[in-house]
Amino acid sequence: MSELASEPSSRIEGVLIDFSGTLFRLEIDDTWLAGDNTEQAEHLIQVLTAPVRSGEHLPATMVPDWDRRDLDPETHELVYTESLRRSGLTEPGQAEAAYRRMLDPASWQPYPDVRAALERLRDSGIPVAVVSNIAWDVRTSFDRFGLTGLVTDFVLSFQEGSVKPEEKIFRIACDRLGVDPARALMIGDSLEADGGAAALGCQVEIVEPLPTVDRPTALLDALARHGL
Numbered sequence: 001m002s003e004l005a006s007e008p009s010s011r012i013e014g015v016l017i018d019f020s021g022t023l024f025r026l027e028i029d030d031t032w033l034a035g036d037n038t039e040q041a042e043h044l045i046q047v048l049t050a051p052v053r054s055g056e057h058l059p060a061t062m063v064p065d066w067d068r069r070d071l072d073p074e075t076h077e078l079v080y081t082e083s084l085r086r087s088g089l090t091e092p093g094q095a096e097a098a099y100r101r102m103l104d105p106a107s108w109q110p111y112p113d114v115r116a117a118l119e120r121l122r123d124s125g126i127p128v129a130v131v132s133n134i135a136w137d138v139r140t141s142f143d144r145f146g147l148t149g150l151v152t153d154f155v156l157s158f159q160e161g162s163v164k165p166e167e168k169i170f171r172i173a174c175d176r177l178g179v180d181p182a183r184a185l186m187i188g189d190s191l192e193a194d195g196g197a198a199a200l201g202c203q204v205e206i207v208e209p210l211p212t213v214d215r216p217t218a219l220l221d222a223l224a225r226h227g228l
Contacts, residue, residue: 014179021209076135165196
């Protein structure tokens with residue numbers, strides 16, 4: 001739990017929720033790699049999903065592109081494919097194939113309590129916005145598990161021209177839900193990125209981006225701490 005959310009100060013009327021590491025987690029197995037290498041798989045998950053990471057692992061000419069990767073799909077593909085190569089996927093076409101798999105809805109698994117959490121909010125009349133720094137439409141992952149109808153709106157950085165922790169993207173989400181930021185809760189896995197909602201007046205809960213099997217109730221617990 002984030003210290004930003006230790007003392008909820010107002011009744012929550014809308015919930016903003018991050019995608020990667022919060023609602024869904026990228027699942028990588030040895031079919032992504034040249035062989036069975038658990039350590040490399042975990043490293044690739046960090047490369048592909050770390051919410052805050054510098055571009056120092058890339059050539060200096062690509063660092064500006066890294067900084068705006070979640071605003072443009074072509075730039076996103078360019079910098080992540082190069083990142084994958086520099087992480088050991090050096091066989092011809094291997095990095096490109098891994099990048100395509102990252103965009104595949106089948107590569108993303110929802111956390112065990114996602115449906116229950118979203119249904120709890122729906123049944124309580126609380127609108128939900130998925131707020132994500134991302135360069136593709138994640139609705140496809142929600143569609144795969146029949147979850148799309150439980151989300152009021154998707155506020156995605158590449159469509160909105162703003163990335164967390166910028167105030168703009170959180171304000172867009174609150175406006176779409178018709179909720180005063182002081183009565184909104186942001187749930188995410190990065191204090192630096194998702195915690196930016198606090199500057200707008202939102203309550204913030206931070207959950208750990210653990211493997212899905214190791215985090216059965218974090219979303220439900222976060223909601224319960226706010227009386228939801």
